[in-house]
Amino acid sequence: MAEFEINVVEAPPKRSSGRATLVFLREYGIAVVAMLALIFLSLFRANFLSYQNISSLLYGVSLDFYVVVGFTFLLIMGEVDLSVGSVYALSGMTAGYLATQGVPLWLCLVVGLAIGAAVGAINGVLVVKLRINSIILTIGTLLAVRGLADVVAAIMAGHRYSENFRAVPHWRIFGVSWTIIVMFLTVGILEFVLSRGATVRAIYYIGQNPKSAFIHGMSVDRYRIGGFVLSGILAAFAGFLVAGRVTIPDVNMGRQLEFNILTAAVLGGASLFGGRGRVLNSTIALFVLAVILNGLIMFGVEPALQQVIVGAVLVSIVVVDTRINHEER
Amino acid sequence: MTRLFQSSRDVSTLLLALLAAILALTSPYFLTSGNLDSVQIVIAPNGIIALGMMVLLICGLFDLSVGSSMGLSGIVCAILLSVGVPAPLAILAALIFGCAFGAINGFLVATLEVNPLIATLGTMFVGRGSVETLVAHQSLTGFTGFPENFIALGSIKLGGIYLMLWVFILLAIGVHLGITRFSWGRQIFFYGSNPEAARSYGFSTKRVVYAAYCLSGTLAALAGVLMTARIEGANRYLGAGVELEIIIACLIGGASTSGGRGTVWGAVVGTLLIALTRNSFNLYELPAQWQRVVLGLVLIGAVVWDAGLRAAKRRSALRLAV
Numbered sequence: 328m329a330e331f332e333i334n335v336v337e338a339p340p341k342r343s344s345g346r347a348t349l350v351f352l353r354e355y356g357i358a359v360v361a362m363l364a365l366i367f368l369s370l371f372r373a374n375f376l377s378y379q380n381i382s383s384l385l386y387g388v389s390l391d392f393y394v395v396v397g398f399t400f401l402l403i404m405g406e407v408d409l410s411v412g413s414v415y416a417l418s419g420m421t422a423g424y425l426a427t428q429g430v431p432l433w434l435c436l437v438v439g440l441a442i443g444a445a446v447g448a449i450n451g452v453l454v455v456k457l458r459i460n461s462i463i464l465t466i467g468t469l470l471a472v473r474g475l476a477d478v479v480a481a482i483m484a485g486h487r488y489s490e491n492f493r494a495v496p497h498w499r500i501f502g503v504s505w506t507i508i509v510m511f512l513t514v515g516i517l518e519f520v521l522s523r524g525a526t527v528r529a530i531y532y533i534g535q536n537p538k539s540a541f542i543h544g545m546s547v548d549r550y551r552i553g554g555f556v557l558s559g560i561l562a563a564f565a566g567f568l569v570a571g572r573v574t575i576p577d578v579n580m581g582r583q584l585e586f587n588i589l590t591a592a593v594l595g596g597a598s599l600f601g602g603r604g605r606v607l608n609s610t611i612a613l614f615v616l617a618v619i620l621n622g623l624i625m626f627g628v629e630p631a632l633q634q635v636i637v638g639a640v641l642v643s644i645v646v647v648d649t650r651i652n653h654e655e656r
Numbered sequence: 657m658t659r660l661f662q663s664s665r666d667v668s669t670l671l672l673a674l675l676a677a678i679l680a681l682t683s684p685y686f687l688t689s690g691n692l693d694s695v696q697i698v699i700a701p702n703g704i705i706a707l708g709m710m711v712l713l714i715c716g717l718f719d720l721s722v723g724s725s726m727g728l729s730g731i732v733c734a735i736l737l738s739v740g741v742p743a744p745l746a747i748l749a750a751l752i753f754g755c756a757f758g759a760i761n762g763f764l765v766a767t768l769e770v771n772p773l774i775a776t777l778g779t780m781f782v783g784r785g786s787v788e789t790l791v792a793h794q795s796l797t798g799f800t801g802f803p804e805n806f807i808a809l810g811s812i813k814l815g816g817i818y819l820m821l822w823v824f825i826l827l828a829i830g831v832h833l834g835i836t837r838f839s840w841g842r843q844i845f846f847y848g849s850n851p852e853a854a855r856s857y858g859f860s861t862k863r864v865v866y867a868a869y870c871l872s873g874t875l876a877a878l879a880g881v882l883m884t885a886r887i888e889g890a891n892r893y894l895g896a897g898v899e900l901e902i903i904i905a906c907l908i909g910g911a912s913t914s915g916g917r918g919t920v921w922g923a924v925v926g927t928l929l930i931a932l933t934r935n936s937f938n939l940y941e942l943p944a945q946w947q948r949v950v951l952g953l954v955l956i957g958a959v960v961w962d963a964g965l966r967a968a969k970r971r972s973a974l975r976l977a978v
Contacts, residue, residue, distance in 0.1 A: 453956070457963035462773045463903075463913055464959055470900060471952025477945035586781060589774075599771055631788030638781025642764065645774050653769065 357595050357608050361615045368618065372625045382507075384621055388614045389506040390496065390572065391584070393565040396513070397558030398588050399609040401461075403534045404554050405601025408450060409465040411562040412584030413472035418442045418563035419570030419580065420479040426492035427483070435492065439567045440560050446472055447559025451552035469585070476580075483576040496568045506568060510610070518607045530554070535602035583634075590641040591616050593648060600652050616640075664961050665910030665922040672929045679932065683939045693818070695935050697886060700820040701726070701879035702902060703927040706909075707824075707831045708872030709902045710923040714835070715868050716848040716915020720776040721761060722876040722902060724783025726895030729754040730880030731790050734799035734890035743806040747881050754877020757783065758869040766865035780899065791892045800889040810886030820882045827875070832920035844868065849916025904951060905930045907958040914966065930954075 368375040394411050401408050422439035426432060450468055454461045487493075498505045521527050533540045533547050541547045566581060573580060595612035597604025620633055679686040705722050712719050733750035737743065757779070764775035791799075812819040835841040847854040847864045855861050876895070884890045909926030911918035930951070937947050 453960060453963075457960060457967065459959050459963045460913055464956065466900060466903075467952050467955035467959065469952070470955060471949050474945050474948030474950075474952060477948065478943070481943065481945055583781075586777065589777075599774060629789055629792055631785055631792050634785025634788060635782050636785075638778045638783075638785060641781065642770070642775060642778030645770050645778065646764070646768050649768065649770050 357612050357615065361611055361618070364615060364618050364622065368622045368625070372622070375622070375625060380621070382504075384614070384617050385507050385510075386504050388610070388617050389504065389510040390568050391565055391588070392510050392513075392610055392613060393561040394558075394584065394588050395591055395609045395613050396517070396606050397554070397561035399592050399595070399597055399604045399606050400530060401554045401558050402592050402597040402599070403530050403601060403604045404551055405534050405537070405599075406454065406461045406551060406554065407465065407589070407599070408447075408555060408558045409462060409585045409589075410446060410450060410468040410472055411558060411588060412581035413469045413476060414443050414446050414559050414562040415566035415569065415581035415584060416476040417446075417472050417479065417566070419566030419568075420476055420483065420576050422567050423488040423492050423570045423576065424479055424483050427486060427489045429489075432491055432495070436564075436567055439563045443559035443561070443563025443566075444556050445559070447556040448552065450559070451555030454555065455548045455551045473582075477578055480576040480578045487575050488571060493571045493574055496572045514607055514610055518605070522605075531602060586641065587616060587637060588613070590637055590644070593644050594640065598648050598652065599645065600648075664908055664958060664965075665919065665925060667961075668908045668910070668922070668925050668929050672925055672932065675929065675932050675936065679936055679939065683936075685939055686935075691935070691939070695931055696818050696821045698931045698934065699927055700818060700824045701883050702898065702905065702931065703824045703924060704827060704879045704882075705872075705876050705898065705902050706905050706923040706927045707827055707920065708868075708875035710906050710909070710911055710918050710920065711831065711835065711844060712868050712872050713903075713906050713911035713913070714848045714915065714918040715844050715864060716851065717765065717865065717868060718772045718776060718903075718913075719758075719761060719869065719872045720773065720899050720903075721757070721780040721783055722872060723895040723898040724780045724787065725754050725757045725873050725876040726880035726883070726898060727787045727890075727892075728757065728783050728790075728880070729877030730884040730890040730894045731787060731799065733881050734802070734884055735790070737802050737806060738799050743803055743809075746806070750881050751874055751877050754873040754875075754880070755870045756873070757877070758871070758873020759866060761873065762866035762869035765869065766862040784896070787892055787894070791890075794891075799891075802885070802888060806885055807888055808885075810882060810884075810888070820886070823878070823882070828920050828924055835920070845916055847915075900955070901930055901951065902927075904955045904958065907962065908954060912962050912966070913959065914962075 374380060394415065398408065398411065418439035421442060422435040425435040425438060430438075446468055450461070450465055453459055454464050496504075496506060500508055517527075529540070529545055530550060533545060533550055537547050569580065570576075591613040592604060592609045593599065594615065595605065595608035595610070597609060616637070619636070623633060623636065624630070685691050705726065709719060709722065729750040732753050733746050736746035736749055741749070761772075761776055761779055764770045764779070765772045768775075809819060814822060833841075835844060843854070843859055844864060846857075847859060847861055851861055854864075880890075880895060883894060905926030906918065906923055907913070907926070908929060909918070909922030909924070911922060933950065933954075934947060936942075937944065937950075
């Protein structure tokens, strides 16, 4: 029986106050920033805290939130899926197209999710089995799937989605949008029930040390491929809802969504180096991004500057992430 | 036979010849001067950017921000011209701007050690947003109304070939000689195939990264200036989405995402193949949406091919070891 040398995952941390600050920032920084942004905006803009504004912000987040869940799990395993925005558009538009042709709603949803699962499976199998850099491969699927989405949009050009399809994202439970309730439930279940479960812990373990996870008999490849499939399905589901919300097939649907989602996930403490990230924090970060962009609009900042700001935020948090990662080595 | 097709560059060369032959035989418009002119106009700027990208890929690096650098530099040049700056000065300023844009990428990647894909994704975003901001209050055509000598840059032909294509050809020869004949150029292959070894041999690896990004930024700016002169205006679409096409061109031209491999000839072949593929869509009046599908599939095919080659290399290395 061969003896393997196994890297210990939980190495005893070096104690120093600078490091403690960095770790504190990483764990709770996003919550602090969220509070500061909320306080600042509610002090200086009267209509920011209105029920109308907050619920519309939450509503927007509750639709895109599914994408950030899948994205976070992939990031924890050290992989990136940049095709989510295109999958979101293709699945949503295809489902909407079928609904407009009179196909029952549940079947439209199934087809939409199947498209997401298929793209995710292609991404996963190619990345994992052929050891391709996931960023580059998913840029390829981003392009190809976007092209297909444009084809669907061209077929649908000039038509609106059918009434029943458009109604889905507007269903309400006790006067609150059901998507908001589902978001809180999902985050709660993931955070308080599943986070202690074997599957989620395995995902973290794989991200922190794939070799040791493999030696311990985990089917690392299957988890990774599963992560891509999950990411595709969740992006498809979000696309299904958003397509109903925008009412017409929009060629710009989901364009650059992947950058916002990546920014939110990394802002929420997920690392490009894998092994770290939490769905709760990523969701809060998505909300914070929405608040910041909302605040910019309220202060009358040029809308085109939003891109500059998202890009600058992305670069600066990745710089911090890289710094922390270097210190830990 | 198998040796010949070790590189995707050889396959691409063959495909290029095939595609050109098919187009010449089946489309009556392919060999018309109007069509060849429009192909030249696509090849020159894309090829110029591809030269910089190829150098980066050989170094094992990446630049997603070339499209933004191209657009932003074109607009900087256009703004300077519109306030009356003489053309040579405006062009020089745009090139310096592109070089600075590249230096920022170099700073992020070499000094702050950020993942090159993410760093340039961020600068791409910042650059594209800046383009949108600068043209926000312009009409859809953007900045127009340039002096004659500037517009001539995009329309002069020498011997039936556009000046901008000559620029590309000269640059291609220059870069080829630079990275094959001189030790300062050849070191990028060493750096790309093994950065750690390059570092321990005493190469200034940071300088390599900075130089490669500055080259890429400057070449993208040059492409932006030439395109601005060609279309006699700088608008928000200048260089949008060009980065993926360039990367695809380099990968099918034999570059590897793991660095250390690539040739100028490969970049040229890749660019030509992409340009002809797009041209065939126009010639046969196929819907434009399918172009993206094909380009995406070509990229996936290229990285899968690349992965297959690497796997074969691993296996043969294993056999040698056993």
